[in-house]
Amino acid sequence: MAFQNDLFLRALHRQPTERTPVWLMRQAGRYLPEYNATRKQAGDFMSLCKNPELACEVTLQPIDRFGLDAAILFSDILTIPDAMGLGLFFEQGEGPKFNKRIEAEADIAALGRLDPSAELRYVADAVSTIKKALSQRVPLIGFSGSPWTLACYMINGGGSGDDFLGVRKWLYSRPDALQQLLEKLVVAVSDYLIMQIEAGADAVMVFDSWGGFLPEAHFERFSQKHIKAIVERVHAASIPLRRRQGFTDGQPTPVIVFVKGGGQWLESIAATGAEGVGIDWSTHLGQARGRVGSRCALQGNLDPAALLGTEQHIRAEVARTLESFGPVSSGVGHIFNLGHGISQFTPPDNVACLVEAVANYSPKLR
Amino acid sequence: MAFQNDLFLRALHRQPTERTPVWLMRQAGRYLPEYNATRKQAGDFMSLCKNPELACEVTLQPIDRFGLDAAILFSDILTIPDAMGLGLFFEQGEGPKFNKRIEAEADIAALGRLDPSAELRYVADAVSTIKKALSQRVPLIGFSGSPWTLACYMINGGGSGDDFLGVRKWLYSRPDALQQLLEKLVVAVSDYLIMQIEAGADAVMVFDSWGGFLPEAHFERFSQKHIKAIVERVHAASIPLRRRQGFTDGQPTPVIVFVKGGGQWLESIAATGAEGVGIDWSTHLGQARGRVGSRCALQGNLDPAALLGTEQHIRAEVARTLESFGPVSSGVGHIFNLGHGISQFTPPDNVACLVEAVANYSPKLR
Numbered sequence: 001m002a003f004q005n006d007l008f009l010r011a012l013h014r015q016p017t018e019r020t021p022v023w024l025m026r027q028a029g030r031y032l033p034e035y036n037a038t039r040k041q042a043g044d045f046m047s048l049c050k051n052p053e054l055a056c057e058v059t060l061q062p063i064d065r066f067g068l069d070a071a072i073l074f075s076d077i078l079t080i081p082d083a084m085g086l087g088l089f090f091e092q093g094e095g096p097k098f099n100k101r102i103e104a105e106a107d108i109a110a111l112g113r114l115d116p117s118a119e120l121r122y123v124a125d126a127v128s129t130i131k132k133a134l135s136q137r138v139p140l141i142g143f144s145g146s147p148w149t150l151a152c153y154m155i156n157g158g159g160s161g162d163d164f165l166g167v168r169k170w171l172y173s174r175p176d177a178l179q180q181l182l183e184k185l186v187v188a189v190s191d192y193l194i195m196q197i198e199a200g201a202d203a204v205m206v207f208d209s210w211g212g213f214l215p216e217a218h219f220e221r222f223s224q225k226h227i228k229a230i231v232e233r234v235h236a237a238s239i240p241l242r243r244r245q246g247f248t249d250g251q252p253t254p255v256i257v258f259v260k261g262g263g264q265w266l267e268s269i270a271a272t273g274a275e276g277v278g279i280d281w282s283t284h285l286g287q288a289r290g291r292v293g294s295r296c297a298l299q300g301n302l303d304p305a306a307l308l309g310t311e312q313h314i315r316a317e318v319a320r321t322l323e324s325f326g327p328v329s330s331g332v333g334h335i336f337n338l339g340h341g342i343s344q345f346t347p348p349d350n351v352a353c354l355v356e357a358v359a360n361y362s363p364k365l366r
Numbered sequence: 367m368a369f370q371n372d373l374f375l376r377a378l379h380r381q382p383t384e385r386t387p388v389w390l391m392r393q394a395g396r397y398l399p400e401y402n403a404t405r406k407q408a409g410d411f412m413s414l415c416k417n418p419e420l421a422c423e424v425t426l427q428p429i430d431r432f433g434l435d436a437a438i439l440f441s442d443i444l445t446i447p448d449a450m451g452l453g454l455f456f457e458q459g460e461g462p463k464f465n466k467r468i469e470a471e472a473d474i475a476a477l478g479r480l481d482p483s484a485e486l487r488y489v490a491d492a493v494s495t496i497k498k499a500l501s502q503r504v505p506l507i508g509f510s511g512s513p514w515t516l517a518c519y520m521i522n523g524g525g526s527g528d529d530f531l532g533v534r535k536w537l538y539s540r541p542d543a544l545q546q547l548l549e550k551l552v553v554a555v556s557d558y559l560i561m562q563i564e565a566g567a568d569a570v571m572v573f574d575s576w577g578g579f580l581p582e583a584h585f586e587r588f589s590q591k592h593i594k595a596i597v598e599r600v601h602a603a604s605i606p607l608r609r610r611q612g613f614t615d616g617q618p619t620p621v622i623v624f625v626k627g628g629g630q631w632l633e634s635i636a637a638t639g640a641e642g643v644g645i646d647w648s649t650h651l652g653q654a655r656g657r658v659g660s661r662c663a664l665q666g667n668l669d670p671a672a673l674l675g676t677e678q679h680i681r682a683e684v685a686r687t688l689e690s691f692g693p694v695s696s697g698v699g700h701i702f703n704l705g706h707g708i709s710q711f712t713p714p715d716n717v718a719c720l721v722e723a724v725a726n727y728s729p730k731l732r
Contacts, residue, residue, distance in 0.1 A: 095527075159527075161461075161525075161527070162709075163706075165670070165671050165674070165709055165711075168669060168671030168674075169671050169674040169675060171669075171671065171672075171675070172669075172671060172672045172674065172675020172676065172679040172680070172683065173674065173675045173676055173679065212648060214648075215647040215648065215669040215705070216647065216648050216649060216650050217650075217686060217690070261627070261648065263629075263630050264629050264630060264648060264649060264650075281581040281582065282578060282580075282581065282582050282627065282630060283582060283630060284582050284583075284630075303534060303537075303538075303581040304531070305531050305534030305535050305537065305538060306537075306538045308531070308534075308535040308538065308539065309535060309537070309538020309539045310538065310539055313538040313539065314538070317538065320583060324583070339581070340529075343528075343531055345531075
């Protein structure tokens with residue numbers, strides 16, 4: 001069954017679009033009163049993630065309210081380490097934390113192969129529930145954290161105030177052990193994303209939120225090559241999967257890779273084979289297009305702080321962002337998004353202003 | 367009187383050097399037991415900054431221990447907002463905080479013109495005390511935070527866990543007020559650096575620690591142009607100052623600009639007119655050299671986490687860093703440094719290993 005709105009997938013495949021599609025990282029979140037109401041009903045954040053019906057409800061809220069062009073599974077980038085037994089939790093007003101952390105080689109050896117269809121069954125259930133509820137209005141994006149970013153949290157036991165210095169220490173003291181952990185995570189992330197595709201995800205995204213903290217000399221070895229392995233596994237597995245789902249184009253499920261702080265390494269990120277590359281607000285979209293725009297679609301890159309400003313500034317920033325990408329010609333693709341997740345302090349009306357500005361302005365660039 | 371060791375200044379002026387000079391950001395710090403002893407004597411961090419004799423003592427400690435090629439004034443990047451009445455303090459294990467913060471236009475209007483020779487007399491006294499104690503062994507670097515970075519702290523009231531989202535909000539809601547604050551800081555930082563030069567600083571460095579959080583579209587307007595104005599003021603004022611100090615070369619005091627996270631904007635940073643540009647560990651030194659190396663010297667860029675690793679890794683990383691810059695030919699300059707401040711967890715012996723590795727390996731690249 002065709003999508004009512006397939007702008008997102010067309011842009012991701014660098015096919016012609018009549019306007020620029022838009023969705024926002026963390027679009028189902030605390031800035032929405034309806035989200036807060038559902039979350040209250042669920043209890044805490046992880047209970048909301050683990051309840052397929054309620055996860056479906058919050059996934060659809062921003063689609064219903066703003067008419068965004070893609071839905072993204074409501075979940076967390078850290079479900080895998082949680083399922084591996086590290087015990088993810090969130091304290092009021094704080095970032096993610098783990099009960100246990102990886103401290104030594106033995107902790108890595110002790111990590112068994114994850115069976116997502118058992119330990120992360122709730123995610124597959126959420127995807128199929130959302131997919132059904134969406135009834136082909138817009139495509140659904142599945143996602144996971146990247147191996148490096150998961151390893152950062154698993155070793156550090158939570159977020160970091162010092163660019164994960166303690167994890168970077170491993171690069172210079174036990175790189176082999178770190179690679180063992182990353183290789184286990186490649187398998188887990190791949191299996192997990194493939195499970196999401198099996199359950200109905202139309203595209204998947206890999207978040208390398210902390211890739212930008214890697215030294216340039218080590219980014220490829222400790223992050224890029226592992227993401228590349230995941231893209232290859234997802235592509236290979238998704239071709240027969242999609243055939244069974246009735247698609248006749250022989251194409252794999254498209255992948256988007258986002259490395260926050262990775263603006264200097266776009267060529268390397270594009271070389272993962274991903275169909276889309278996320279761009280944060282420190283990189284000029286037009287320059288990114290010149291470097292990798294003929295190989296992949298670009299997604300981004302408005303500063304989330306712009307949504308805390310006035311409507312006049314939001315309209316100006318949307319126009320500037322669209323113009324920085326430039327005229328949308330054949331063979332390039334732009335998906336409008338923020339350069340990072342939306343802030344909890346965003347007035348919902350400002351998101352409506354952004355969506356309207358993209359709809360009004362982007363056709364002029366065609 | 368000539369320096370016993372002027373490698374640092376020669377590299378900064380892109381003149382021939384027989385080996386690569388090295389100093390480390392935050393080289394006088396908590397990783398040194400002798401520093402901790404002096405700090406205990408002073409009481410807290412700010413009391414140490416404000417005591418010229420003890421500030422001199424800690425400034426010289428890493429020179430004495432490691433034979434580094436430049437000394438840097440022991441102080442903090444936030445002395446200016448402190449002198450403007452915001453009340454800087456440090457709590458155990460936490461970053462800098464202010465008693466008062468800039469919340470509205472009226473708070474900016476209320477900031478008077480700073481007279482560094484009165485309110486920051488202790489810094490001039492520290493510089494002249496250190497300069498005397500050094501007795502021309504190596505050059506002395508003075509420094510300040512950049513206007514944007516100072517504004518981040520002044521508006522936020524301290525550090526930030528969200529890339530200074532609340533400050534970036536000003537870009538989109540009251541950019542004019544923010545510019546007023548930045549312009550006041552241009553005058554204060556310039557006057558402050560000129561005072562340090564008058565007291566004996568041989569070079570000055572501007573730390574734009576949070577410049578990398580600016581969106582690319584706004585970096586020039588909210589940070590670069592203000593740093594450029596400072597470089598121009600410092601250059602203009604230092605020519606007659608140096609003449610009075612007995613220098614006959616007619617040259618200004620050299621300036622180093624370091625924008626953490628600014629690797630994508632090196633051309634713009636070099637266009638400030640600074641003699642040296644700091645490079646963090648996310649940028650390849652050789653690529654940086656290709657982009658701006660004929661206009662300015664480059665300083666950096668070892669990951670500080672490498673100093674937490676094994677000696678074998680430290681030697682390999684030093685060699686890799688020197689090789690990434692490439693053969694040191696005429697008209698280019700490289701000053702070895704870290705890509706950010708040294709960690710408090712660094713074993714001092716690892717710094718000795720680094721200094722020795724630079725001394726042993728760098729002559730081979732000539």
